Amino acid sequence: MSGLQDLKKNLFGGTTSVGRQFGMIFTLVAIVLLFQVLTDGLTLTSGNLIAVVSQYSYILILAIGMLMVIVAGHIDLSVGSVAAFTGIVVAKAIQNFDVPWPLGIVLGLVVGALIGAWQGFWVAYIGVPAFIVTLAGMLLFRGGNQFIGNADTVPVPEGFRTIGAGYLPEVGPATGYNNLTLLLGLIGCLAVAWREWQARRTRQEMGAEPAPLWISGVRLAVMVGVIIFATLRFAGGRVGTSLPVSGIILIGLVLIYSFYTRNTVSGRRIYAVGGNARAAELSGVKLQRVNFFVMTNMGILAALAGMIFVARSAASGPQDGLSWELDAIAAVFIGGAAVSGGLGTVSGSIVGGLVMALLNNGLQLMGVGVDLVQMIKGLVLLFAVALDVYNKSQGRFSVIDSITRPFRREGPPAAPVPADVSRPNDKTPAAS
Amino acid sequence: MSAAPVLLEMRSITKTFPGVKALADVNLVVREGEIHAICGENGAGKSTLMKVLSGVYPYGDYSGEIRYRGEEARFGDIRASENSGIVIIHQELALIPGMSITENIFLGNEPRKGVAIDWKTAQRRALELMKLVGLKEDPDTLIKDIGVGKQQLIEIAKAFAKDVKLLILDEPTAALNESDSQQLLDLLREFKTQGITSIIISHKLNEIEAIADSITILRDGKTIETLDVKADGVNEDRIVRGMVGRDMSSRFPDYTPNVGEVFFEVRDWTVRHPIAHDRLVCKQANFSVRRGEVVGFAGLMGAGRTELAMSLFGRSYGTWLSGQVFKDGRQIQLRTVSEAIENGLAYVSEDRKAIGLNLLDDIKTSIVAAKPAKIARHGVIDEVAEHRVAEEYRQELRIKTPSVDEGISKLSGGNQQKVVLAKWMFTDPDLLILDEPTRGIDVGAKFEIYGIIHRLAEQGKGVVVISSELPELIGLCDRIYTVFEGTITGEVARADADPERLMKQMTTTKKMPV
Structure with a gap:
C-alpha cells in the first residue's frame, strides 16, 4: 500500500468515496490559498477565521446528522425549520417562564429529540419516505415557529448566548495569546501523535507492514503544522476572543460521531442499511430501529444548531434556519456521500461544509453579491458530484488518483498473499 | 403433423x-x-x-x-x-x-x-x-x-x-x-x-x-x-x-459422510404468500436434519424451496401460518432474523448481490456483518480482531484477494460467494441453509465450495443445500427432499437418488412412497 493511499485511508477511513474527499481537501486548500491572495491576506486573519467558525458551525453540526441520514438512504428537508422551532420554544420558555438557561438548552435538546422521534416514527414504522415526512416537517415546524413566536423575535439572556457567541475565558499568564486555546492546540497535537502511534501499532498487530516511518513522520508533521497554525490564529485574535465555544462543540461532535460511525457496531449498521437494506435485514439488523435512530439523532442535532444560532444572534426570529437544509445536504454530497446511501464519512462532510463556508466567506470578503455567491455555490455542488460520477463511470477512482498515480511507489501488499492469486477483473461480471 | x-x-x-x-x-x-x-x-x-x-x-x-x-x-x-x-x-x-x-x-x-x-x-x-x-x-x-x-x-x-x-x-x-x-x-x-x-x-x-x-x-x-x-x-x-443424462463423475471432492443424530426438525410448516393471500408457498412441510448431514432440497424454480428457507430464517418471507421448529429436542422460536442467528441458523441467499451482500463494503466488514458483537467490546469494534478474523477466513476458504481491505465489488462471483460463506460461518451456526450456493460461479470455484460444505458437515454442523442442479444435489447430499408447489413430495437417500426419480417427484404433487 502506497503512502498516499495510506494517508488517505488514515484521514478518512476506508468505507467511502475516498477520492472525492481527498480531492476536496485539495480543493479546500486551493480555495483558502486562492482567497488568501485575492483578499490580500484577509482570509487567514485571526478575526476572519474566528468569524467563519462561529458563522458556519451550526451548518457543520447539521451536516454531521445529515450525513448519517443520507448514509442510511434518506434525506431530511426539515432541519432548518426544526432548528427555528426549537429556537423559539427555548427563547419563549426562558423569557415567559423564567426557565434558567442551562435548563433551556436541555429543553431544546428534548424538543429536538421529540421532533426527530416524530419524523422517525413515520419514516421507520409507517414507511413514509423521509423526503415527504420532512417536507411536511419543514412546513409544520416553520409554521410552528411563527405560531409560537407570533412571527416576532424573542431575545435570549446573556448566559445562553455563550454557546453561540461565547469565547474561552482569558486565564493564566499574559502570553499575548488566549491560553486555553493554546492548551487545546497542545492537546490536539498530542492526540494526533498518539493516534499515529496507535495506528502503526494496530497495523503491526494485524500482521501487516505499517507505512514507512518517513510517511508517518510527514503525515504527523503536516497535521501538527496545521494544528499549530490554526491554534496560533485562533488564540491570537483580538483580546477576549478565542476559538469560539460553538467551534469547540463542533469539534467535540465531529470526534464523537466519527468514532461512532466508524468504530461501533451500531454506527456500522447505518452503512449496512444504506448499502443494502435487504442484506442488512437478513444479517439481523433491525431496519426500523436504525432508521428511527438516524431521524431522531438528526432532530437533536438540528435543535442544537438552532440554539447555537439563536445564541449567536441573541434572539430567535421567524426567519431563522431558512434554507439551512440545502447547505447541510450540499456539504454532505460535496464531502463524498452517495445519493443512494451507504457511503460517506463525517470528516468528509465537514470538509465539504468547510469548502462551502470558505467559498462563501471568500466571495463575501471580495464584495461579491449574494446572487453570484449562490450561483457559484450551486455550480460547485454540481461539478463536485458530476466529477465523481464521471470518474466512477470511467472506472477510475478520482481525478486526484490519476494525477498522483505516476508518483506513487507501490509498496508490498498489506499481507502475504497465496501464490495462486490472480487479481479478479473489476469489470467482468460473474458468469451467469 | x-x-x-x-x-x-x-x-x-x-x-x-x-x-x-x-x-x-x-x-x-x-x-x-x-x-x-x-x-x-x-x-x-x-x-x-x-x-x-x-x-x-x-x-x-x-x-x-x-x-x-x-x-x-x-x-x-x-x-x-x-x-x-x-x-x-x-x-x-x-x-x-x-x-x-x-x-x-x-x-x-x-x-x-x-x-x-x-x-x-x-x-x-x-x-x-x-x-x-x-x-x-x-x-x-x-x-x-x-x-x-x-x-x-x-x-x-x-x-x-x-x-x-x-x-x-x-x-x-x-x-x-x-x-x-x-x-x-x-x-x-x-x-x-x-x-x-x-x-x-x-x-x-x-x-x-x-x-x-x-x-x-x-x-x-x-x-x-x-x-x-x-x-x-x-x-x-x-x-x-x-x-x-449427464456425466457426473469427478466433479465432487472425495468425502466420507459421518452422520449423527437428528438435531433439527421442522414440523407442519405452513406459510402464505406475502401478497397473494390465497396462495400457500409452504404447505405443512416436515423435515429433519442430522448432525454432520448434508441435506438437499430439489425442486424447480418457484417450487417454494427458497420461500421455505427464508420463512424459517426469521420469517423473512411471506406470512407464517403454522408450524414448529425443534432443535436438540427443544422447541425454538425463529420470529426475527436475530433470533434465528442466535439459535444457530444461517441462511446464505441465492442472490448474493441483491440480498446477500452490501457491495459497497470491504471484505473484512462483510465477514463480520452478521455477528459484529463477536469482535466488539461495549459496542466498539476491535479492528485488530476484525482483521484477524477476516484474514483467517481468507486463508481457510482461499478467498483470492490481495487484502481483506479490498471492496467486495472487486471480487469474482466465486470469491464473493466465499465471503458470504465466511460471513455465515463466522456466526457459529449449527445449521447452514445454502440457497443455490454455486449459482453463477465457475467449475473450479464450485469444487472448492463443495469442499467447504463437506468440512462444515465434518465439524458436525447440519447443512441444507437448495439447488436446481440435480447432479449437484446427488453428488453432494446424504439425503434429498423434493419439493413441488410448496409441498415436500418425497425424501430420497443418497444411495437411491437418481435424476429421473428426483425429477419425477419434483414435477408431481402426488406423494411418493419413500
Whole structure:
C-alpha cells in the first residue's frame, strides 16, 4: 500500500468515496490559498477565521446528522425549520417562564429529540419516505415557529448566548495569546501523535507492514503544522476572543460521531442499511430501529444548531434556519456521500461544509453579491458530484488518483498473499 | 403433423457470455400450427435461445442462422421480431399494475387519431381481444385488481394486439394455480386450431406431455434431441431422461459422510404468500436434519424451496401460518432474523448481490456483518480482531484477494460467494441453509465450495443445500427432499437418488412412497 493511499485511508477511513474527499481537501486548500491572495491576506486573519467558525458551525453540526441520514438512504428537508422551532420554544420558555438557561438548552435538546422521534416514527414504522415526512416537517415546524413566536423575535439572556457567541475565558499568564486555546492546540497535537502511534501499532498487530516511518513522520508533521497554525490564529485574535465555544462543540461532535460511525457496531449498521437494506435485514439488523435512530439523532442535532444560532444572534426570529437544509445536504454530497446511501464519512462532510463556508466567506470578503455567491455555490455542488460520477463511470477512482498515480511507489501488499492469486477483473461480471 | 411446412428454423445457434458458452450449436425446427415445447434444466439455455429468437440479443451478438417463414431473419431488437409476428411472453409479467386492462394491452402500440390516442378504438379492440382469450372483465379494471391467471391472459391478449404468428411462452403456468393453468392450456389448443404456432417453455412435464406436439430438449446449452410426442410415444419419463443424462463423475471432492443424530426438525410448516393471500408457498412441510448431514432440497424454480428457507430464517418471507421448529429436542422460536442467528441458523441467499451482500463494503466488514458483537467490546469494534478474523477466513476458504481491505465489488462471483460463506460461518451456526450456493460461479470455484460444505458437515454442523442442479444435489447430499408447489413430495437417500426419480417427484404433487 502506497503512502498516499495510506494517508488517505488514515484521514478518512476506508468505507467511502475516498477520492472525492481527498480531492476536496485539495480543493479546500486551493480555495483558502486562492482567497488568501485575492483578499490580500484577509482570509487567514485571526478575526476572519474566528468569524467563519462561529458563522458556519451550526451548518457543520447539521451536516454531521445529515450525513448519517443520507448514509442510511434518506434525506431530511426539515432541519432548518426544526432548528427555528426549537429556537423559539427555548427563547419563549426562558423569557415567559423564567426557565434558567442551562435548563433551556436541555429543553431544546428534548424538543429536538421529540421532533426527530416524530419524523422517525413515520419514516421507520409507517414507511413514509423521509423526503415527504420532512417536507411536511419543514412546513409544520416553520409554521410552528411563527405560531409560537407570533412571527416576532424573542431575545435570549446573556448566559445562553455563550454557546453561540461565547469565547474561552482569558486565564493564566499574559502570553499575548488566549491560553486555553493554546492548551487545546497542545492537546490536539498530542492526540494526533498518539493516534499515529496507535495506528502503526494496530497495523503491526494485524500482521501487516505499517507505512514507512518517513510517511508517518510527514503525515504527523503536516497535521501538527496545521494544528499549530490554526491554534496560533485562533488564540491570537483580538483580546477576549478565542476559538469560539460553538467551534469547540463542533469539534467535540465531529470526534464523537466519527468514532461512532466508524468504530461501533451500531454506527456500522447505518452503512449496512444504506448499502443494502435487504442484506442488512437478513444479517439481523433491525431496519426500523436504525432508521428511527438516524431521524431522531438528526432532530437533536438540528435543535442544537438552532440554539447555537439563536445564541449567536441573541434572539430567535421567524426567519431563522431558512434554507439551512440545502447547505447541510450540499456539504454532505460535496464531502463524498452517495445519493443512494451507504457511503460517506463525517470528516468528509465537514470538509465539504468547510469548502462551502470558505467559498462563501471568500466571495463575501471580495464584495461579491449574494446572487453570484449562490450561483457559484450551486455550480460547485454540481461539478463536485458530476466529477465523481464521471470518474466512477470511467472506472477510475478520482481525478486526484490519476494525477498522483505516476508518483506513487507501490509498496508490498498489506499481507502475504497465496501464490495462486490472480487479481479478479473489476469489470467482468460473474458468469451467469 | 410433421407434414406441415417449417415456420421457424434456428441453425447452429451459438451464444457466448464472458467465460461461459450459453448456447453451443443449438438447432430448433418449429412447424406451422404446432405447439412446440422446449425442455431442459435451469441453465440449460432455454431462455437464452428465446432471447436470441426475439431479438433481445440482436443479430451479430450470436452466431448461426435464424430462418423464419422461409427467409433468413436478422432481428436487431424486440420490435423487429414483433413486427414479424414473433411475440414472447416472459415469465415475469410485463404489465403495469396501476394501469387499466386497455392501457396495458395497447402499451407502446396505442391506436391513434392524429396525435391523440384513440381510446374508443382501443377499448373496442380490447374487448375483442379479451373475448378471444376468454376473459370477461371491464376493460377499465386496473391490472393490480385482477388475479395472476387473468394477468397472464392479458399478456396473451397483448400479444394478439400485435398480430402474432408465433407465440412464445416462458413458464406461462409457473405462477398459476391448477384451474388457471388448465384454462391457459385450453386456450393454447384453441389457438392451434386457428393456425397459430406456439413455443412453450415449461418445467411442468405433465403439462407438456398433455399439450405439446413436439419437444426439443436442451442440456448444457446443446440440443439433445427433438421428439415427436405422438410418433415417439413420449411420456414424462422419456423427457426426464433427456433432460438429466449427464456425466457426473469427478466433479465432487472425495468425502466420507459421518452422520449423527437428528438435531433439527421442522414440523407442519405452513406459510402464505406475502401478497397473494390465497396462495400457500409452504404447505405443512416436515423435515429433519442430522448432525454432520448434508441435506438437499430439489425442486424447480418457484417450487417454494427458497420461500421455505427464508420463512424459517426469521420469517423473512411471506406470512407464517403454522408450524414448529425443534432443535436438540427443544422447541425454538425463529420470529426475527436475530433470533434465528442466535439459535444457530444461517441462511446464505441465492442472490448474493441483491440480498446477500452490501457491495459497497470491504471484505473484512462483510465477514463480520452478521455477528459484529463477536469482535466488539461495549459496542466498539476491535479492528485488530476484525482483521484477524477476516484474514483467517481468507486463508481457510482461499478467498483470492490481495487484502481483506479490498471492496467486495472487486471480487469474482466465486470469491464473493466465499465471503458470504465466511460471513455465515463466522456466526457459529449449527445449521447452514445454502440457497443455490454455486449459482453463477465457475467449475473450479464450485469444487472448492463443495469442499467447504463437506468440512462444515465434518465439524458436525447440519447443512441444507437448495439447488436446481440435480447432479449437484446427488453428488453432494446424504439425503434429498423434493419439493413441488410448496409441498415436500418425497425424501430420497443418497444411495437411491437418481435424476429421473428426483425429477419425477419434483414435477408431481402426488406423494411418493419413500
